[in-house]
Amino acid sequence: MTDLTAFGAPAAKGQAKSLLSLDERTRKRNAAEARFRLLGKAAVAFGIIALVGLLASILSNGLSSFQQTYITIDVYLDPAKLDPSGTGDRAAIAKVSTFGYAPLIQKALGDAIAAKGLASEGLTPKAVGELISKDGPANLRNYVLADPSVIGKTVSFDLLAAGRIDGYYKGRVTMESAKLDRNVSPEQLVLADKLKEAGILVTKFNWSFFTSADASDTRPEAAGLGIAIIGSAYMMLIVLVLSLPIGVATSIYLEEFAPQNWFTDLIEVNIANLAAVPSIVFGILGLAVLINFVGLPQSAPIVGGLVLTLMTLPTIIIATRSALKAVPPSIRDAALGVGASKMQSIFHHVLPLAMPGILTGAIIGLARALGETAPLLLIGMVAFVKEFPAGPPDGFFQPASALPVQVYNWTQRGDPAFVERASGAIIVLLVFLILMNLVAIILRRRFERRW
Amino acid sequence: MDVSIIILGVLALAAIGYALGRRRAMSLSAERGRKLHSLPGFYGQTVALITAVPALILLMLWLTLQHPIIDGRISGMITDASVPEGGAHSLVMADVRRIGDGLAVLREADAKAGADVDIKALDADNIRSRLAGAGIALGADVPAEVFEAAKAYRADIDFSQLLMTIAVLALAIGALPLAYIRIDPELRARNISESFVKAILMISSLVAIMTTVGIVGSLVVETYVFFTIYPAQDFFFSTVWNPQFRGGSDLGILPLLWGTFYVSLISLIIAVPIGLMIAVFLSEYAGPKTRSIVKPAIEMLAGIPTIVYGLFALVTVGPFLRDWLAQPLGLGSSSSSVLTAGLVMGVMIIPFVSSLSDDIINAVPQALRDGSYALGSTQSETIKQVVLPAALPGIVGAVLLAASRAIGETMIVVLGAGASAKLDLNPFEAMTTVTVKIVSQLTGDTEFASPETLVAFALGLTLFVITLLLNVIALYIVRKYREQYE
Numbered sequence: 001m002t003d004l005t006a007f008g009a010p011a012a013k014g015q016a017k018s019l020l021s022l023d024e025r026t027r028k029r030n031a032a033e034a035r036f037r038l039l040g041k042a043a044v045a046f047g048i049i050a051l052v053g054l055l056a057s058i059l060s061n062g063l064s065s066f067q068q069t070y071i072t073i074d075v076y077l078d079p080a081k082l083d084p085s086g087t088g089d090r091a092a093i094a095k096v097s098t099f100g101y102a103p104l105i106q107k108a109l110g111d112a113i114a115a116k117g118l119a120s121e122g123l124t125p126k127a128v129g130e131l132i133s134k135d136g137p138a139n140l141r142n143y144v145l146a147d148p149s150v151i152g153k154t155v156s157f158d159l160l161a162a163g164r165i166d167g168y169y170k171g172r173v174t175m176e177s178a179k180l181d182r183n184v185s186p187e188q189l190v191l192a193d194k195l196k197e198a199g200i201l202v203t204k205f206n207w208s209f210f211t212s213a214d215a216s217d218t219r220p221e222a223a224g225l226g227i228a229i230i231g232s233a234y235m236m237l238i239v240l241v242l243s244l245p246i247g248v249a250t251s252i253y254l255e256e257f258a259p260q261n262w263f264t265d266l267i268e269v270n271i272a273n274l275a276a277v278p279s280i281v282f283g284i285l286g287l288a289v290l291i292n293f294v295g296l297p298q299s300a301p302i303v304g305g306l307v308l309t310l311m312t313l314p315t316i317i318i319a320t321r322s323a324l325k326a327v328p329p330s331i332r333d334a335a336l337g338v339g340a341s342k343m344q345s346i347f348h349h350v351l352p353l354a355m356p357g358i359l360t361g362a363i364i365g366l367a368r369a370l371g372e373t374a375p376l377l378l379i380g381m382v383a384f385v386k387e388f389p390a391g392p393p394d395g396f397f398q399p400a401s402a403l404p405v406q407v408y409n410w411t412q413r414g415d416p417a418f419v420e421r422a423s424g425a426i427i428v429l430l431v432f433l434i435l436m437n438l439v440a441i442i443l444r445r446r447f448e449r450r451w
Numbered sequence: 452m453d454v455s456i457i458i459l460g461v462l463a464l465a466a467i468g469y470a471l472g473r474r475r476a477m478s479l480s481a482e483r484g485r486k487l488h489s490l491p492g493f494y495g496q497t498v499a500l501i502t503a504v505p506a507l508i509l510l511m512l513w514l515t516l517q518h519p520i521i522d523g524r525i526s527g528m529i530t531d532a533s534v535p536e537g538g539a540h541s542l543v544m545a546d547v548r549r550i551g552d553g554l555a556v557l558r559e560a561d562a563k564a565g566a567d568v569d570i571k572a573l574d575a576d577n578i579r580s581r582l583a584g585a586g587i588a589l590g591a592d593v594p595a596e597v598f599e600a601a602k603a604y605r606a607d608i609d610f611s612q613l614l615m616t617i618a619v620l621a622l623a624i625g626a627l628p629l630a631y632i633r634i635d636p637e638l639r640a641r642n643i644s645e646s647f648v649k650a651i652l653m654i655s656s657l658v659a660i661m662t663t664v665g666i667v668g669s670l671v672v673e674t675y676v677f678f679t680i681y682p683a684q685d686f687f688f689s690t691v692w693n694p695q696f697r698g699g700s701d702l703g704i705l706p707l708l709w710g711t712f713y714v715s716l717i718s719l720i721i722a723v724p725i726g727l728m729i730a731v732f733l734s735e736y737a738g739p740k741t742r743s744i745v746k747p748a749i750e751m752l753a754g755i756p757t758i759v760y761g762l763f764a765l766v767t768v769g770p771f772l773r774d775w776l777a778q779p780l781g782l783g784s785s786s787s788s789v790l791t792a793g794l795v796m797g798v799m800i801i802p803f804v805s806s807l808s809d810d811i812i813n814a815v816p817q818a819l820r821d822g823s824y825a826l827g828s829t830q831s832e833t834i835k836q837v838v839l840p841a842a843l844p845g846i847v848g849a850v851l852l853a854a855s856r857a858i859g860e861t862m863i864v865v866l867g868a869g870a871s872a873k874l875d876l877n878p879f880e881a882m883t884t885v886t887v888k889i890v891s892q893l894t895g896d897t898e899f900a901s902p903e904t905l906v907a908f909a910l911g912l913t914l915f916v917i918t919l920l921l922n923v924i925a926l927y928i929v930r931k932y933r934e935q936y937e
Contacts, residue, residue, distance in 0.1 A: 033829045033831045035831075036831035037732075039728055047725065047729055050798045050801075057767040249656070266660065277859075281915050284908065288669030288673060289669050294515050294518055310662045374862055378889070378893050393455045419762075433755075
């Protein structure tokens with residue numbers, strides 16, 4: 001210390017320098033340190049804000065799709081209109097198109113309004129009828145065709161309100177926007193408010209969002225995810241059934257049996273490559289080979305399932321190999337020592353111990369496959385599908401949709417109501433993904449072993 | 452017969468074979484008073500595997516190959532006369548297939564109604580109404596020749612299915628007794644059954660190679676077809692992308708490559724610094740508790756499906772950028788823009804950069820840091836002047852991997868970047884990328900003879916080659932670097 005005072009003094013002339021006060025350079029360096037640290041925190045904050053913003057945007061746009069506005073009215077199923085021949089014959093009743101049912105609903109709504117003593121100022125009966133979705137008549141027709149004996153009775157129906165009316169209660173449609181809108185008028189919104197007060201128009205949980213099929217451009221209120229959920233489930237089934245055995249078999253071969261030669265090198269390089277190929281290229285593969293060459297049907301879950309299987313394989317192989325590697329050699333040696341063959345030591349001892357790791361990898365691979373969109377667009381999964389596919393295995397070959405593709409499909413439509421539907425579908429998709437990841441995490445925790 | 456029924460049948464035979472084989476092995480050993488070479492189950496397995504595996508392989512091969520072979524046969528039946536003006540042979544073939552499939556539906560419907568209809572008795576005149584009655588709409592009038600081809604197609608498919616059923620079941624039924632009589636206590640059943648299993652394991656590992664062959668094969672073949680009808684130099688060097696339905700399209704890849712490059716660049720400008728800073732913060736500053744929360748949260752960004760980002764770009768980011776930046780600055784009025792897609796994609800690839808860099812920064816030996824601290828450096832100086840330079844090659848590799856991810860990304864650009872192909876510098880303009888055009892050229896009604904459709908394969912090949920090169924270089928750098936400290 002004496003040296004310091006002796007040699008350090010000339011620099012700071014006359015200034016008494018305390019060791020506790022920092023000089024200019026140190027202060028600068030410390031400031032730089034603080035800035036750098038802050039930069040790191042800012043980057044982390046950006047990432048987390050982006051995540052939160054993303055989720056918040058999807059939730060705020062999509063949560064409302066789980067609610068739907070319904071109009072409950074008693075409809076008189078007029079035999080004169082629905083069964084003009086009076087025979088009660090099914091074929092004759094089926095000849096009445098949905099247009100034949102629309103006036104019944106229009107009249108029923110008019111009657112309900114009159115019964116409650118509400119005024120529908122400035123609205124024609126037709127405009128009043130437009131409060132109810134165009135889906136209503138079709139629903140009514142299906143109901144009658146299912147059981148023709150109801151003709152002549154008065155039945156209470158929960159009918160979907162028109163998309164714009166529904167949007168009014170979700171904040172998408174306002175009085176101002178209604179003035180400019182050809183599909184809805186402010187007077188109709190006033191009437192809807194009156195109906196709501198009278199209890200005819202109610203907003204309740206939207207089960208049909210999960211069960212019904214997609215609907216046409218003009219009926220966003222009727223569009224549902226039913227076929228997309230089934231299609232996704234079929235594809236996941238195919239991916240699981242194919243990619244898990246093939247992936248595990250490949251991993252066992254490479255990890256336990258394969259000699260080190262050019263052939264196994266080739267396989268390894270291929271697997272690493274496949275993991276990095278853009279997903280859309282797999283779609284091209286499906287289109288060119290599976291649809292055009294092998295002749296599998298377009299838009300079918302079997303093609304989507306096969307394409308996604310090929311995409312998922314690298315993930316499963318990589319996870320399985322590390323799970324196999326984690327099983328200590330002493331287990332294998334012990335099995336071989338008591339006379340088991342190599343195959344027995346693997347299938348009876350190593351594989352069961354590696355199973356939790358393999359399953360975790362499989363679930364993560366499946367989760368990725370569930371959210372994949374681009375390759376499915378190319379194999380025609382984007383087509384409009386109205387009919388539910390049959391049960392497996394026939395259903396694998398029939399047209400279906402898939403959750404992410406349904407989202408894409410809805411974003412391509414004009415009516416803003418479909419954006420709500422798309423966001424709602426994404427919430428469903430994310431819930432599935434979170435559930436799958438939870439299972440993977442629990443599996444890993446539950447079976448995690450230290451050797 | 453239905454394929455699933457054939458498979459079930461073969462499996463049932465295999466199960467019977469297992470039971471029979473096992474029992475025979477046991478009874479023979481008891482009879483002759485000899486010990487079995489293997490456990491009894493292995494004798495069963497041997498019979499079951501010999502019964503099922505060849506039959507199932509035959510089934511798979513048949514299903515894969517019957518379509519192309521029949522197509523080839525039927526194609527020859529259609530003369531140029533029945534190909535309409537300006538149409539293509541492949542379109543007529545699509546008609547043939549559709550009518551052929553329709554005939555099967557018709558037959559099934561008739562069978563359900565109790566009627567017995569001979570398909571051969573139908574003719575081109577009444578087929579239209581009959582098919583419409585079964586729920587299949589036909590477009591234009593069906594020429595007699597096409598209809599004849601469709602009937603032949605149906606007959607061929609029926610015949611092939613029948614032959615396949617017989618062949619597969621015969622193979623399984625024939626193999627079963629052959630395997631059964633060979634059973635003997637001396638037979639090394641375990642070795643046989645295990646070499647079967649090993650062969651199955653090996654065949655499984657060929658799937659990866661076959662996938663690659665399929666990808667490269669289909670891309671190269673269709674691209675070759677494309678270049679026979681569209682000049683390659685126009686594709687690679689033309690700056691105009693303007694596909695027309697009626698032919699005479701300009702299909703230059705340059706505007707698409709420019710869009711791809713521009714979007715990827717913006718996303719990397721966002722993702723690389725932020726991802727790198729996150730990695731530095733997590734590996735050097737954050738305590739274990741912060742790390743255990745922040746790291747999974749950031750990695751969640753990588754687990755979210757890209758369609759979610761696409762919707763986010765379309766609904767939230769695009770309109771926001773338009774209303775708050777582009778319009779006030781007078782730079783554009785489109786809600787889909789290069790900046791929208793780039794920004795959102797940047798967020799998506801942050802975790803790729805941060806996870807990989809995190810690994811690489813952690814791999815820098817502590818001794819280097821300690822040495823730097825000993826010389827009096829602050830922590831940030833150590834990071835900037837010692838850790839990051841040491842980790843640089845690995846970080847470059849991570850960035851290249853992120854770049855290849857950005858170039859191949861589809862859904863975000865489909866929903867965020869727009870579809871107009873142009874060479875422009877303004878980031879608020881809608882532009883388009885290679886992946887967007889692959890989607891738009893291949894969705895909808897596809898006809899596989901026009902350059903407008905085939906160009907998608909050339910685009911796909913270009914994309915495949917670019918991302919493959921980037922990946923190979925990146926993996927090479929990352930691997931080479933990692934070995935240095937070990």
